[in-house]
Amino acid sequence: MSDAKLQSVLSSLSQVARQLEAVPSGRPAPDASCVKLNTNENPFPLPTIIMQSAIAALERQYLYPEDDNISLREAAANAYGVSNDQVIAGNGSSELLGLIYRAFLAPGDSVAMMSPGFSFNRKLAMSQGAQFLEIGWGEAHSLPIEQLLSGPAKDAKFILLANPNNPTGTFVPVADIERLLAQSDRLIVLDEAYVDFAPDNGLRLIDHYSNLLVLRTFSKSYAAAGVRVGFGFGHPEIIGRLRNIQNVFNMNVIGHAVGISVLAHRAAYAENHKHIKHERQRVTLALLQLGFSVIPSHANFLLAHVPAEQDGSWWQAALERQKILVAFFPDKGLQNHIRISIGTKEQMDAFLAAARDISGSLKMPSARRWAASGSASALRGR
Template sequence: MVVRARRPLIRPLVQRLHAYVPGEQPKIPGLIKLNTNENPYPPSPKVLAAVKAAVDCRFRLYPNPTSSALREKLAKLHGCAPENIIVGNGSDELLALATRTFVEPSPKSKVSSATVQFFSPSYSLYPVLAEIAGAHTNAVPLNADFTLPALAALPKQGWDFKAALSLITTPNAPSGRGYSTAELGALCTKSQGVVVLDEAYVDFARENAMALAVKHPHVLVSRTFSKAYSLCFQRVGYFVGHADLIAALDKVRDSYNVNGLGQVAALATLDDLPHYRRNFRRIIATREQVTRELTGLGWTVLPSQTNFLLARPPRFPAEEWLAKLRARKLLVRWFKYPAVRDYLRITIGSEAEMKTFVQTARQLAT
């Protein structure tokens, strides 16, 4: 009997792939978790009541396949039509759809039609999505202080204004830097491919770029209910943009992609925005207070327009601080990438959590 060699079962692209590593979700009693930029405060009581009321016999039915009620309510909020909105299983799903919809697979080719580009450092999921889509990846460095390079300098830095898809985190993660609508608008105007402005943290910023999605036919703005609206558990995000782009994404979207309870929770959230805006102000006030206190302890804290801080600690390396804080049941995030390896990313928790963090930082610094 001749045994034939079996062909490889896994695509070479997947074998080479370095998967995205999400933030740790440990089960340590008493841990203060400041590593994944979750909101420290629970959803509105109205949201919890709506979700509990939806736990009924409808569980046997599929959810609304296009999140139509949610799209209609979001359209009213943003002053557009439901056709300008697509809802996803978190904004991550929509970012993946964008790579599949707007980019021609050709990983070994540097042609613009096969290029996904982004600034570095930014969301580390972007290169993973590009690789999965079989695209050419173009990572362009930010300035040393994590600000955007001047428009005229971008081509020298390697930015391709003809790239099929440009992904721009604004405000930036992991630095927390905010970018003005004016500079983003200039970049979008010059771009010929699709530009996604990823506004996952925009509710903690001074301005937003939603108007650019209405103004430009090639611009999409990405939003999520996770960071600001305490719905990480439900995974709901959305894109706003020109109806042609949204229709194209919808062709690629999986059916029934947003779970029913997620739709219920997001709808109830939009009915209680004043509750969340009070939380935004509370988190921003805590962020500014912690910035002042850490600066006083010798930390170098970057200006933030998000619900986290990127800060360089004193005395010993950031990775060593990570271990010392964890030993004291304080979990923050450290990245090994050269541009940020000297920093820790610290989620803004509740006032009590941040008081404990600052007290511990003071003890470790002395």
């Protein structure tokens, strides 16, 4: 396509479409030899019995998957004690987030998210031409109920709240969420992606509050991130609207089979969850000894404030040089942090060894540190 033609295509688009930036091409593929602690996956394979159901599903791959995810929704309804029409199944919960934005927002509308929060929401709001309001957490990461009821968020079409929250790992009492639901007349999207690592959950509230939509995923606690299984639970009027605009065959046959099998074997994950909580505590204590401060986490990751006078992007790069991938967020208030997913014991040992090594090199006299780092960039952020 010639440039003139491209320009005329782009300028014919709506203002919302024009502000979408093209993603640059040529990103390198991730290095498979790295210890990957940057996207909060579960580090273990699927339990054997669930893996077998995935393999068996491959035998049926020449058929389309079941329309409207009927058996999967039924299995989820039975497992969680709700009715079929209170459940929608998604290709991961991020598909469901996308549907919520498409169904309930028009250009010019506003949406509110507790911030810092799951940054993918920012992109979804932008793609709808909606105003994205970021509402800061209250003191000690509490839910600022009054502010949500009386500030700009009161006019938002919906309010997003992740509990436990990503990237902080903090958890607000379900009673506080219930207070917000009772007093607000807005849709509250409660994203419970990490809830199986937390002490409580809000699913029981869907029968009492028609303005609640709960999202779950099997990507984190059920080790199925690559298979893409997520659920939404809420009032049939809300759920039905989302199902109405969902892609036909949004999931594949393996996702269906794994989803149904996970729902039948949730107890098989007890050891997995125990391991993650145990490592979460062990790594928290080890990081404290290295001079990090760590927000107590109720998820499968830690948000750690790096030692004084350093910044998070510097630590992320230093760890990456040692083949450890962690997440860094450039957002205001997060620049001095890194987020570390909880992996296997071996992965966390490798992370801690690298963190100790980097920490040790920072204590060297500057000339030796310069030589040890092999690069002037080692001093950045000091």
